[in-house]
Amino acid sequence: xxxxxxxxxxxxxxxxxxxxxxxxxxxxxxxxxxxxxxxxxxxxxxxxxxxxxxxxxxxxxxxxxxxxxxxxxxxxxxxxxxxxxxxxxxxxxxxxxxxxxxxxxxxxxxxxxxxxxxxxxxxxxxxxxxxxxxxxxxxxxxxxxxxxxxxxxxxxxxxxxxxxxxxxxxxxxxxxxxxxxxxxxxxxxxxxxxxxxxxxxxxxxxxxxxxxxxxxxxxxxxxxxxxxxxxxxxxxxxxxxxxxxxxxxxxxxxxxxxxxxxxxxxxxxxxxxxxxxxxxxxxxxxxxxxxxxxxxxxxxxxxxxxxxxxxxxxxxxxxxxxxxxxxxxxxxxxxxxxxxxxxxxxxxxxxxxxxxxxxxxxxxxxxxxxxxxxxxxxxxxxxxxxxxxxxxxxxxxxxxxxxxxxxxxxxxxxxxxxxxxxxxxxxxxxxxxxxxxxxxxxxxxxxxxxxxxxxxxxxxxxxxxxxxxxxxxxxxxxxxxxxxxxxxxxxxxxxxxx
Amino acid sequence: xxxxxxxxxxxxxxxxxxxxxxxxxxxxxxxxxxxxxxxxxxxxxxxxxxxxxxxxxxxxxxxxxxxxxxxxxxxxxxxxxxxxxxxxxxxxxxxxxxxxxxxxxxxxxxxxxxxxxxxxxxxxxxxxxxxxxxxxxxxxxxxxxxxxxxxxxxxxxxxxxxxxxxxxxxxxxxxxxxxxxxxxxxxxxxxxxxxxxxxxxxxxxxxxxxxxxxxxxxxxxxxxxxxxxxxxxxxxxxxxxxxxxxxxxxxxxxxxxxxxxxxxxxxxxxxxxxxxxxxxxxxxxxxxxxxxxxxxxxxxxxxxxxxxxxxxxxxxxxxxxxxxxxxxxxxxxxxxxxxxxxxxxxxxxxxxxxxxxxxxxxxxxxxxxxxxxxxxxxxxxxxxxxxxxxxxxxxxxxxxxxxxxxxxxxxxxxxxxxxxxxxxxxxxxxxxxxxxxxxxxxxxxxxxxxxxxxxxxxxxxxxxxxxxxxxxxxxxxxxxxxxxxxxxxxxxxxxxxx
Numbered sequence: 001x002x003x004x005x006x007x008x009x010x011x012x013x014x015x016x017x018x019x020x021x022x023x024x025x026x027x028x029x030x031x032x033x034x035x036x037x038x039x040x041x042x043x044x045x046x047x048x049x050x051x052x053x054x055x056x057x058x059x060x061x062x063x064x065x066x067x068x069x070x071x072x073x074x075x076x077x078x079x080x081x082x083x084x085x086x087x088x089x090x091x092x093x094x095x096x097x098x099x100x101x102x103x104x105x106x107x108x109x110x111x112x113x114x115x116x117x118x119x120x121x122x123x124x125x126x127x128x129x130x131x132x133x134x135x136x137x138x139x140x141x142x143x144x145x146x147x148x149x150x151x152x153x154x155x156x157x158x159x160x161x162x163x164x165x166x167x168x169x170x171x172x173x174x175x176x177x178x179x180x181x182x183x184x185x186x187x188x189x190x191x192x193x194x195x196x197x198x199x200x201x202x203x204x205x206x207x208x209x210x211x212x213x214x215x216x217x218x219x220x221x222x223x224x225x226x227x228x229x230x231x232x233x234x235x236x237x238x239x240x241x242x243x244x245x246x247x248x249x250x251x252x253x254x255x256x257x258x259x260x261x262x263x264x265x266x267x268x269x270x271x272x273x274x275x276x277x278x279x280x281x282x283x284x285x286x287x288x289x290x291x292x293x294x295x296x297x298x299x300x301x302x303x304x305x306x307x308x309x310x311x312x313x314x315x316x317x318x319x320x321x322x323x324x325x326x327x328x329x330x331x332x333x334x335x336x337x338x339x340x341x342x343x344x345x346x347x348x349x350x351x352x353x354x355x356x357x358x359x360x361x362x363x364x365x366x367x368x369x370x371x372x373x374x375x376x377x378x379x380x381x382x383x384x385x386x387x388x389x390x391x392x393x394x395x396x397x398x399x400x401x402x403x404x405x406x407x408x409x410x411x412x413x414x415x416x417x418x419x420x421x422x423x424x425x426x427x428x429x430x431x432x433x434x435x436x437x438x439x440x441x442x443x444x445x446x447x448x449x450x451x452x453x454x455x456x457x458x459x460x461x462x463x464x465x466x467x468x469x470x471x472x473x474x475x476x477x478x479x480x481x482x483x484x485x486x487x488x489x490x491x492x493x494x495x496x497x498x
Numbered sequence: 499x500x501x502x503x504x505x506x507x508x509x510x511x512x513x514x515x516x517x518x519x520x521x522x523x524x525x526x527x528x529x530x531x532x533x534x535x536x537x538x539x540x541x542x543x544x545x546x547x548x549x550x551x552x553x554x555x556x557x558x559x560x561x562x563x564x565x566x567x568x569x570x571x572x573x574x575x576x577x578x579x580x581x582x583x584x585x586x587x588x589x590x591x592x593x594x595x596x597x598x599x600x601x602x603x604x605x606x607x608x609x610x611x612x613x614x615x616x617x618x619x620x621x622x623x624x625x626x627x628x629x630x631x632x633x634x635x636x637x638x639x640x641x642x643x644x645x646x647x648x649x650x651x652x653x654x655x656x657x658x659x660x661x662x663x664x665x666x667x668x669x670x671x672x673x674x675x676x677x678x679x680x681x682x683x684x685x686x687x688x689x690x691x692x693x694x695x696x697x698x699x700x701x702x703x704x705x706x707x708x709x710x711x712x713x714x715x716x717x718x719x720x721x722x723x724x725x726x727x728x729x730x731x732x733x734x735x736x737x738x739x740x741x742x743x744x745x746x747x748x749x750x751x752x753x754x755x756x757x758x759x760x761x762x763x764x765x766x767x768x769x770x771x772x773x774x775x776x777x778x779x780x781x782x783x784x785x786x787x788x789x790x791x792x793x794x795x796x797x798x799x800x801x802x803x804x805x806x807x808x809x810x811x812x813x814x815x816x817x818x819x820x821x822x823x824x825x826x827x828x829x830x831x832x833x834x835x836x837x838x839x840x841x842x843x844x845x846x847x848x849x850x851x852x853x854x855x856x857x858x859x860x861x862x863x864x865x866x867x868x869x870x871x872x873x874x875x876x877x878x879x880x881x882x883x884x885x886x887x888x889x890x891x892x893x894x895x896x897x898x899x900x901x902x903x904x905x906x907x908x909x910x911x912x913x914x915x916x917x918x919x920x921x922x923x924x925x926x927x928x929x930x931x932x933x934x935x936x937x938x939x940x941x942x943x944x945x946x947x948x949x950x951x952x953x954x955x956x957x958x959x960x961x962x963x964x965x966x967x968x969x970x971x972x973x974x975x976x977x978x979x980x981x982x983x984x985x986x987x988x989x990x991x992x993x994x995x996x
Contacts, residue, residue, distance in 0.1 A: 036734055
């Protein structure tokens with residue numbers, strides 16, 4: 001056996017542990033009885049420590065060093081690069097901290113659920129403080145040049161820095177605020193009341209499965225369940241799990257499913273021969289999000305998409321009034337500052353992200369104490385969105401991320417929004433009349449293009465390399481700003497200044 | 499930290515790995531998309547090897563030896579005894595064989611599902627042959643005095659041997675065959691056609707949840723899902739998973755749930771302070787089965803039980819005709835030689851087990867080749883039950899066990915049947931008019947008695963010790979034979995020879 005093969009065997013051990021952790025997390029968010037959380041915390045903590053220890057073990061490090069001489073293909077070199085990057089990160093962090101973070105995450109998830117349900121931030125604050133403290137330690141172990149945020153955000157988006165995110169947000173903040181203002185001033189807010197009701201859960205399940213299947217998510221290699229907070233996970237290119245949720249707003253399930261199916265199709269698109277290796281999966285969270293947002297927004301909130309599916313939707317939900325395509329299209333694209341990020345429209349969405357980014361930076365640096373988070377949050381919502389949450393459940397307790405210690409993650413959502421339009425621009429150039437394809441339910445060419453350009457590359461290239469190879473340039477907010485401006489000027493009949 | 503505490507920490511690592519394996523198996527049988535099986539096989543194989551290696555590691559063995567000086571309580575000594583027994587077994591088996599067996603089991607499970615669905619034994623035979631070969635190797639590694647079967651069956655039932663099982667079956671074979679004959683000759687077969695229909699799945703789900711809750715399964719610390727072959731599993735006293743299935747025979751779901759809830763209540767009954775340690779859980783498969791059969795048959799097929807629940811059943815299933823309690827009671831206790839073990843009545847059930855026991859012995863010793871299994875099986879069904887399966891799907895392909903390499907396991911089902919009546923006899927002596935309790939839906943005293951006598955002992959005592967402490971004697975078929983004879987003489991109006 002070559003060193004390379006021995007290394008792959010060690011990595012398979014790590015992969016098995018990580019897959020078990022993935023399943024434990026999936027189960028905790030879908031089916032686990034709440035009393036199971038204490039055991040789950042212990043089990044997940046231990047397995048994450050074992051995964052870490054197996055990965056950073058001297059034997060793995062030696063094999064990694066020696067395997068470099070064995071690599072004979074581009075794929076093998078890429079695998080070694082990915083593993084080396086992870087080794088550089090993980091060897092800096094003690095296994096005990098990894099166990100502590102995972103274990104606390106499983107407990108904190110339950111604390112967060114309770115706190116949100118009872119609108120009791122104070123009860124969650126001590127746990128959250130501990131979690132931010134662990135993240136701060138993690139960042140110090142990892143090290144950084146400019147800002148503590150850099151150490152953490154690089155874990156989710158290779159090469160990202162606070163400075164880079166600042167620049168990204170600066171480039172879109174004013175145009176977005178202006179667009180929101182113009183929309184508000186237009187006074188032509190669409191009526192979307194017909195989308196609210198007591199919708200049958202099994203009808204929502206069936207319809208969302210139809211949609212996910214239609215766009216190309218392969219249910220032979222995956223499934224959909226429900227969770228309080230929709231997510232996508234998986235432990236094999238042949239076993240990808242989507243989740244959605246059924247609420248009074250019919251769009252929750254529909255766009256939740258299309259969003260997660262976007263993540264899922266990206267995961268399912270890795271080459272079979274890379275399954276269970278570090279080359280499979282999405283290259284970064286920003287690129288991942290570009291795909292979920294593509295299928296949710298660019299495809300799923302387009303008029304052509306619904307010219308195909310509105311009749312089916314009406315057949316499935318007889319209580320829906322006889323709205324026409326235009327009315328429906330305007331309704332699902334209503335722009336309005338609201339409280340909940342995951343239900344925000346395309347235009348205001350990034351403003352929600354900015355609030356979280358600022359919160360994270362302020363807490364990490366110590367400028368903001370965790371106990372003062374609600375006030376800070378509420379004042380930022382007033383500043384960016386012109387609304388103040390009536391309570392913390394709809395305010396700073398709404399997201400799952402911080403309970404899991406996912407700090408540095410939020411800006412990738414905005415990157416995904418921006419990148420989705422940048423990639424779509426190239427897809428349009430290659431495929432031409434995509435609207436006709438969507439209107440006829442023919443998503444195969446669209447999925448095929450994305451598979452070829454993005455999905456089948458897995459984690460082989462650095463995110464920046466992939467972006468350049470697909471779009472010819474680095475992250476560029478222009479296509480996004482042009483795209484949403486044109487879309488919403490049309491929907492709201494805004495007069496375009498000449 | 500004492501050696502004992504260090505040992506417990508090592509065991510917690512093993513427990514985390516085993517819990518992950520339990521969840522992977524649960525997921526494979528409930529939700530996993532079929533294409534996920536290959537990855538599952540690799541992951542489960544690796545984790546089972548890791549669990550084995552962690553357990554048998556020199557460090558664990560040293561800690562176990564040293565911890566004996568630390569044990570200061572009965573519980574601690576019991577824990578060391580349980581671990582020592584497992585150490586004696588596992589140190590004999592190479593980790594590679596453990597990995598191979600688990601990995602093959604995950605693949606074989608899928609092969610078995612396919613073979614059963616298509617009634618294609620030939621396609622499954624090579625996999626089954628490999629699995630029996632692994633079991634044979636396992637037995638040789640473990641060692642045995644009299645018979646190769648002894649090595650394997652002792653893994654499921656401490657102290658059991660082929661000779662012991664032979665004696666147990668001998669003691670019940672003739673009385674059962676006689677009883678079946680007398681029932682047949684009575685010519686008064688009850689009509690149970692009304693129990694067959696296209697029953698609504700969600701009504702079955704709701705009703706079975708009501709039953710499981712009523713008898714005392716704690717849904718705050720567990721849940722119920724569906725699986726092709728009902729089972730109970732769990733990875734914490736606070737996270738126990740039942741499964742059931744919805745079929746045309748309404749009894750499938752009802753008695754499947756009551757059976758698994760019996761297992762589940764046993765698991766939930768371990769003391770909280772033993773959670774995640776080797777002292778928690780059921781002491782052996784035979785004792786475990788005695789509890790599932792108690793709740794399924796002695797409680798769940800009693801007239802008093804249904805005097806409470808028949809009105810609720812009728813309300814839930816309006817299509818059920820207006821049968822009275824007597825008719826219903828006779829229908830759910832219909833005795834008739836049939837093909838499927840898990841749906842067999844109390845009287846013929848053990849005859850199904852005997853067939854499997856003989857098959858296992860014959861294949862292990864080489865007297866029977868796997869390819870000849872269908873013929874052997876069919877001739878045994880003719881001999882014991884007077885019927886011949888029309889195909890292998892309803893014959894030798896019906897059970898999941900062999901695909902998982904669970905060989906030596908089946909006789910514990912018969913032990914459970916026998917022991918359930920032996921324990922119940924003692925319960926009746928202590929509680930008196932149990933029928934009135936059941937008729938009023940008051941199961942707490944029954945569950946309480948079983949918790950105190952059996953469940954809260956966990957794995958602290960040897961099965962034989964526990965049996966003696968609860969019933970005052972070793973396994974004794976008398977209460978079982980007397981119990982079912984009296985019950986079915988009454989139901990079938992059999993003339994009792996004086």
